[in-house]
Amino acid sequence: MQPNFQKPTSAFVAASWAALLVGAITYLSGLWNAEMQLNEKGYYFTLLLYGLFSAVSLQKSVRDRLEGIRVTGIYYGLCWVSLGIAVILLTVGLWNATLADSEKGFYAMSFLLAIFGSVTVQKNIRDAAQFPSTSVDEDDVPTVR
Numbered sequence: 001m002q003p004n005f006q007k008p009t010s011a012f013v014a015a016s017w018a019a020l021l022v023g024a025i026t027y028l029s030g031l032w033n034a035e036m037q038l039n040e041k042g043y044y045f046t047l048l049l050y051g052l053f054s055a056v057s058l059q060k061s062v063r064d065r066l067e068g069i070r071v072t073g074i075y076y077g078l079c080w081v082s083l084g085i086a087v088i089l090l091t092v093g094l095w096n097a098t099l100a101d102s103e104k105g106f107y108a109m110s111f112l113l114a115i116f117g118s119v120t121v122q123k124n125i126r127d128a129a130q131f132p133s134t135s136v137d138e139d140d141v142p143t144v145r
Contacts, residue, residue: 008124020117027110052118054082059119
């Protein structure tokens with residue numbers, strides 16, 4: 001049985017992109033302005049990229065399975081493990097960082113917002129691809145001869 005998907009509304013698409021951009025830009029601006037060594041900034045930057053990629057990959061794997069597209073168990077498990085590792089590494093990094101608690105919370109919340117946004121943006125893109133475009137194709141326009 002194929003699931004019945006609805007086309008995402010413009011408001012939900014906009015909110016999803018806003019969550020992704022606000023989360024990622026806020027996280028990155030915090031890194032840019034942080035008084036920490038460059039290697040620490042690189043660590044947190046890499047965690048953001050790793051987290052975003054693993055979250056999108058997990059969402060795609062879950063959706064593929066839901067739609068009956070074969071996903072190997074090893075890849076599916078790896079997606080879950082990767083996202084978990086990204087969150088654990090961020091948690092350990094922030095736990096041991098010499099930052100104020102408010103800064104730690106800032107990084108954690110902007111990271112999670114960006115992860116949520118990336119999953120919903122990927123979902124919206126996939127949902128929208130299920131529906132034919134509402135724009136007019138060149139083949140549908142009559143030509144004058």
